[in-house]
Amino acid sequence: MWLIATAVKCPLRRRFDYQVPEALVATLSPGMRIRVPFGRRETIAVTLDAPRRVDDGGTARAYRPLGEVLDDAPLLDTELLASLKWAADYYHHPIGEVVAAALPTALRQGEARNAAEQPWLHITAAGRAVIDTIARRAPAQARLLARLAEGAMPRSEAPREQAKALLERGYCEQALPAPLATPPPPEPGAPVALTAEQTAALAGLPWAGFGVTVLQGVTGSGKTELYLRRIADDIAAGGQALLLVPEIGLTPQLLERARERLGGAVIGYHSAMTDSARLDAWRRVDAGEPLLVVGTRSAVWLPFRRLMRVCVDEEHDVSFKQQDGFRYSARDVAVVRARAFDAPVVLGSATPSLESLHNASTGRYQLVRLDVRAREAPGARLHVVDARGQRLRGGLTPDLSRALQRHVADGGQALLFVNRRGYAPALLCHDCGWGASCRACDARMTWHKRRGRLLCHHCGAQQAVPESCPACGSATLRAAGHGTERVEEHLRTLLPEARIARADSDAMQRAGAWDTLRDEVLSGAVQVLVGTQMLAKGHDFPGITLVGIVSVDQALFSADLRATERMAQLVTQVAGRAGRGARAGEVLLQTHVPDHPLLRELLDDGYEAFAASLRAERAAAALPPARPLALLRAESAAERAADAFLEAAAGVLRARGAEALGPVPAPMMRRAGRYRAQLWLQADSRAALQQALAQACVEIEALPAARRVRWGVDVDPADTL
């Protein structure tokens, strides 16, 4: 008897074996889609190995036979399949879900691999004639005919049985659709001249061969130009390249720029694209077309054939780490895939992650600096505003307010960072101290004054703003703290003549809102821009002369292991944002803890020095990046279930040689009505942690307590909340 191991999309860390009919043994190879019975339903599985022969008589169980084979050649080639298996092992995630993450929805549902191979259904004259007559005997067929009467459709989108029946009766026929006319690619633009620094840095980026280069340079220093230089050569050589960006918002600008330089051989790939657009992009990559993909996280799973280079822009950004389910790091997967293609990797950032700096210090990665300014302490142009004892208005100290007035009066532009959206992070009763809290989370509701609602930023719950205190009836409910809305409101009274705009996820709801705003800032129409972190990511506004950071204090005292490094990255990125045009820039950072040692070090000695001592601190505490860390996360609706599960899991893990700390409750214990806790897992080496987890996961999955919780492994966590 022949069996084949497959991946099925379901949360079990197991392969599923199916019996292969003798006739299909020769046609099946790893990486093909097959239709299989699974429990009481039918689904599409992906083969993980070649069929294997097993002793017929000794088989303890009956295997179910596979159904249709959907591909005549592997959909996932050896390299991609190996990378997926690596990821399933490394992140201890079920292989079926890992494979599913790598395939566009359409392919997961059985869509043809190549657009050209996909037949369309066209109605025939005979078909048109019988729509009404068959309506009684075969209503489903009649419905399909009626649809086809309005126009042809891909066979894969039609119900299979009915399509088959109509074809047999000659009521419709199969044909390929007319090929879409593809516009000729525009001629690549002329490369712009490089600065001396860029030329030097470019020399440090390898042409070919696997190796990881950390390219450290502030935003606007021309990292992108360096990526594109190398990529232009790759594409000219008939190769493919991947440029990973942290978020969708950044892709349009980059796409535009890449197209100017590379002509038509540039495509985007991100979650905001429609299924069919993603499928289209997938097919072009699969066809081996020489091109550059500019994409977010999921683009790292595209079926590259001739990958010659990977560039990761803003590599420190936590968005490269998936924050739920299959918690992979696209940056790290990119390195794994590049290694398989023997292709070079560039990790670009003004503020490289601690892991990348760690790898550079051990010699695994190469460090190349682009801009001299990157080595400069942000403090050189950054002034600390001591907020202690100051009278704050709209969350701003008099110093910051005056600076804003001065810059606007001088015709400058200002950028103001506020770390929370909404009007105020809490609504409190002035008389009894009651505060509006979320029913489902251990969190305060945020007051959104414009919308007149209280919103929970953790679960999305909404409620009306109470007129009076629900606890004591007092009418004096007061806003506590400052969000972007409130700062904006204050600025309108502080600077009545100025044009003020707000950039946060609330204000950017409408499609195109960001493009409009960006143009208004670039044209100088907007004088003051208030916004959240979203402003810190990669956008270049040369007219900005003043940058204000309203507070970083929260991050300094956060329970999250990585809060301080993120704060340092934000401050450094932001500080690099002022005065890049002709004018000198000014950066003001407001804080109640001007003497905080980490903040001082960042401001006085710069990001690199800060990162070095943070790494030393981590090494002393045996934490990442010096020592590997994984979390076992669990959440449950019942208060005790998550803890009980983690207790049991801790026992299993300890028996397997991992150090397990906890269960520690998450800082916000209850979120969206679920109780959350985690186990911190460590071992002396990555291999040891890996092995302990691999063995333990199988046992943990079988634990009775596991069925009562939602759980998952988080290897190299981006946060510990």
Add this chain to the structure above:
DNA sequence: AGCACGCCGACT
């Protein structure tokens, strides 16, 4: 995750 089976409450 699906999906079905199974055993207890408010409806035709």
Add this chain to the structure above:
DNA sequence: GTCGGCGTGCTC
């Protein structure tokens, strides 16, 4: 007397 609640169990 049935529709339907979600607990429990299984998926090659």
